[in-house]
Amino acid sequence: MPSPEEIDDLLNSTEDDSLNDKYRPHYHFTPPSRWMNDPNGMVFFQGEYHLFYQHHPYGSEWGPMHWGHAVSRDLVVWEHLPVALEPDGNGMIFSGSAVADSRDTSGLFGGDPGLVAIFTHADTYPASGTDAEPEAEERPRQRQSVGFSADRGRTWTMYEGNPVLAEPELTDFRDPKVIWYEPGGHWVMVIAAGDHVRFYTSPNLLAWTFASEFGRTEGSHEGVWECPDLVWLPVVDEDGEDIEDAEDVENADDGERAEEGEGAEREGSWVLIVSIGDGLPEGSKTQYFLGSFDGTAFVSSSAEQLWLDEGRDNYAGVTWSDIPQEDGRTILIGWMSNWRYANVTPTGAWRGAMTIPRVLTLRSTADGLRLCQRPVEELKALRGTGERRQEIAVPGESRHELGFGGCAYEIEAVFEPSGAAEFGFALRRSADDAQETLVGYATAEAELFIDRTRAGESGFSEAFAARHGVRLRPEPDGTIRLRALVDRCSVEVFAGGGVAALTDLIYPDPGSVGLALYAKGGEARVRELSFWPLETRQTD
Template structure:
């Protein structure tokens, strides 16, 4: 498959604050932390340096929302002290006061990693797991007097506790990133923890960087037929792992996941050890975490990610703040011929922002060589949905409102459709100019048709393909504007079978 000629170097301006995606009020932001639903509110904590626009002493910033769209910034939840910085972690509702910290009432617990460096060497550090609690719906937080609740094991990278309840064993489980593996600790009271097992050696993908930000949850498996196949369980467990950027890795940090079974102590991978499953094929989807305690009647597993990459995170253009989150996504599992896979959908709350659909020109005839305008002026913040069918041997290129900064290329052969993404941009900073531009094949789909669904906002493009089984999240620093939506047929022919577009501002 040929690729479009490289565009002239596109300068990246200072960003406009996104309308749809969460950003900090000022300063630096990275990992989402402590995602929990309580008393009608979605809590979003995040790694935060309020005093600089680059990574530094980590605090926990805090915001709440009732609709996943409008966020209220709250005061800092956690700040560094003599024990160290407050690194990533998770939060839960202690409904039955298992910890004994809430006088018999429900309360919020936050588990975080304290990171303490040697005065003489920042690379000489200790990481331990700590606990904080809130008795007032998360408006104020106290650090537990018994910290650390899990002491350092004698090696450096020991962080990012994700705490979940395992109903069959009636115990709490803590997943911890420990170098290149995930360790599982167990507790009956949320205060005292014992090591049960570890998973990851020789499994999935490894780089020179550490594994980080684990998540663990169970989901039902959707199938085309009624119920599971004979002998097959109706659910699977998902273990999500962030893979840190390696020094020799041009892709940078990314998120992989494993599908399997969790028996309350050990995770068992359903796939061969060498199988690599990426949660997102783009460059800017990291430190994924799902919300705890979303009511079961909602029937949703909601997750969010930091839209950035450690290869250039400290160098992206900024305007008083640096960092953004993805739009929340709903996760599900689907059975495929290759095995069970994650499927993603944008949380439906975006629809509250949508007006009437734009007037889309969907041609009835087959599109042949040339540029075809599908939408005269798409909004700079919007949601789009499209179904394309390509004849074998065809190639098309879509500009999903990012101008000369990004292009999506689809090319069909006899049996499959290949997806390729191109991104250009520079800002005069060497690390950004070297790593931000890319040209990569991001997936191959069976057949010649594809469903595309996307959210575009100031600073980003989030794209779901094939019913959400393939995801692509990319930062973009194009100048915000309402642009025509153009489909270029470079070879062969294609048909736009369905399209809709909604402005979200």
């Protein structure tokens, strides 16, 4: 294994893979080089957003895991820092979370505030073979450990009592997410345990007591459960404003208004987010549950399967801890890939990107209470000089070229279906019409979809070129409102005020920069359209 100095050199080296290579995003977070997957340890502390991530600093495929590290003051421009946590005698550094121990409950900071990371140490049980079967397969071992920093996350120390939590009967036991539960005055850990999650409590982040479990009979079990998160979210209206004291909100009688702290006098619900490994037909995907939480146990009120994102490339998403109460947002970021093909995407010496940061809320819909995602407002700082169009007729079986486009932009449009069977955007188009990605709406099926079957390079995986979508009801006035954020290798689509979300990687040629409206089976109309190029603000 390389020395810490060699790892840092590799982390900061890009070799021939410069920041201007053809797939490196303009405004999405990527590692300087080598492999990246799950976001880890996101915490806001003393004016900085910390983003840690699963990192293999000397290979572009998954390997011995470290925690890479970056910080930002605006969620847009990131400063890369040296590797924060690296493998030691207890194993590799798998996913986990970080919190600001403002009260020094851990006793690690001499009464001052500091940062505490709670993560999974991963190795194998010793002497797992026998004399009769010396070649027996080693059994993985996953235990929870603590690291801490007293200097704003710049250097980290492993707790001498690691590991702090082990369950030997569980092979899959990882990805702890820790929150402070104000009504009980204690810490809560939710952790993936194979086909369910478990909850533990602690007064000090170091000694943990089992409290409950959830999920053995709920949700999807087509893959191992991973990267859980537990958050309380407010219900908002179509303008994103809080709904207070609403009597008709689902679960309003279950104590879903948060008590004594965050969320006081705001209608809302607890939300449990759980990712599922590569076992679904789509590969990796993230589910969520609505319900109640009393500080020790979660009870679901979800009557059906709910998914965070119906695209193929938003996985392992978790939220930032300790965002100031005056800000009030819950912000999530996900790994923009899929275990079905993550190790073979055509990105050279770097591999892996994050989604844009998204604000999570809840919205009451005709189908019940649903998770709502919206890009953070800070991204608007990237907007260049925009274009605005109104009252555009889009004839059927045609492409209406807009005369602007590019490889990094944001576009919003309000469509009137009129008589069209299908309509939407055709983006990242090539001049010869050989490449394009469709962001469309199928009227009869009431389906919002991304079609990347002609999006560009896809030969690296049979699972990549596909069309997939999500059910989307029209707005009360019959319109469909679409918002898409496009980057060099991705498209993220939001509709229904953020209730519908699709995130996909794409790999078009650099010259495929055309942008058009399209319709099939009749004419569609666009009431209004707004377009902004998103200017590059590279990470430091």
